[in-house]
Amino acid sequence: MSPIIDVRHIRKSFGGLTVIDDCSLQVAQGSITGMIGPNGAGKSTLFNIIAGSLMPDSGEVLLDGKPITDLPANRRFHQGLLRTFQIAHEFSHLTALENLMMVPPAQEGENLFSTWFKPGEVRRQEAETRRRALEVLDFIGLAHVRNELAGNLSGGQKKLLELGRTMMTDARVVLLDEIAAGVNRTLLGDLIGNIERLNRELDYTFLVIEHDMDMIARLCDPVIVLAQGQVMMQGSIEEIQNTPAVIEAYFGAETA
């Protein structure tokens, strides 16, 4: 399997603090790759660099062999690289349905020219986007709250909406930032089921940051362990759980 995400020698510091220190890693096409590590290991920073929300000081990010290091987040989005946020983001003043409809496949209407000169095309696409958004809401089980303002949804529903956003377009890689945090067990089951279905049926590749080891164990293979801004090891969840150095880094020295 060829890597769809290839991170090469990334460095990033904030002031005097080096958070990512010459980090390289690969995410295989079609995998659900987990990323774990203690707080402050640089997981979120690395995530933001891959998603385009932060620029690295040096190093390269490749998507499917093509360098994307200098592309802003919205351009990466259109190349099929999507992300969710650790703290669920939503357009709180738009409804759940409108939130999803903000994510169209080709964004025809966002071109100034077509808004004025091709209204028919724009309307057709709008109808198509709406149909898709309704399907997605059905898929993630939020159809009953589609006309509710997203700001009024529960924390767990907002997380589902985040996942739903990634289904509005033909994503290739989805970065999930602690999608399980603050989600109750029943809803979490739905989330995991949906992620597996997307991976199996639509061939989405996932890179998952997670603190919930149950979820990592159920979902991810391989798992990458990040510590002090570098990849400490990579392997199956069993290998990781049986490596003393990981346990030491993750849980502190006394459990080793």
Next chain:
Amino acid sequence: MNELIYFFNYVVVAGSVTGCIYAMGAVGVTLIYSILRFAHFAHADMMTLGAFVVLLLTMLFPHAGDALGLPTAIVMLPIGMVFTSLVAVGIDRAFYQPLRTHKVKPIVMVIASLGVTLMLQGLIRLFAGTGAQSLYVDARKEIFRLEVPGITRPIILTEPQVILFVVTIAAVVGLHLFLTRSRLGKAMRAMSDNPDLARASGINTRLIITLTWVIAGSLATLAGTLLSLDVAFKPDLSFFLLLPIFAAAIVGGVGHPFGAIAGGFLVGFAETLAVFNWSVLLRPIRDSLPDWLALPANLALVGTEYKIVVPFFILIAVLIWRPTGIFKGKVI
């Protein structure tokens, strides 16, 4: 009845004119705030700039409007809007964007916009001089006198006032349709709600910022030109509008376009009512007043020279009653 017509001319018409101008300015200020999150103090001088461009074009082609039966300045308005929008986008790229990429605090942006305002003022004075100039070059302002049957005093409307009302209504309806119906308008609302998520949803935030300046620049040109057409072009004309416009935007709820329109009219009418000479309305009952009560010649709440106080009085009163403005502001 003459007194009622007087009231109509000096309060309803004058208040609507001021209200329209304030509303169009405040919508621009509020849109810039909701997308870029800073108070753009150079906005009033974008109004002056727009009017100045139209004045220049009118001086170059004084008879361009004759064929259409419109004042030449109105025919030149679209060109002025395009030019001012380009300047607004240029100012953003040259002054504000470098600050944004360094993620400076909003106060730095505000001070930068004060710098831009002084720069624009200086430049406009350099080319336009400091005197007043009519936007009717080689033409006469048309004044409509509407006779009301049975009353000697006519309702007076000027041509620029009529155009101002039509243009304001068109601009408000257009803006509403744009923000609620078009994808781009929705993307704009989305960005004002959550810029990070907007980018992560594939929305081109650079395009939205450009568009914000285009809308603000166009509205500023409309307001500046139509005001100059009704009164006269003065380089410091819109600088005196800056504070009432900000008061209007804040009263309406910052970041809320329709709040800005409501705020504009509230401030505009309050100003006009405050300086209105109420003794005119009392004149018919003068004879029935007791002897010890003489009617003064001028019975206004405040003198014209203190007009600027009124918006701020309203601002404070409204903010005590509703700290977030009439409409709850922040996102479009």
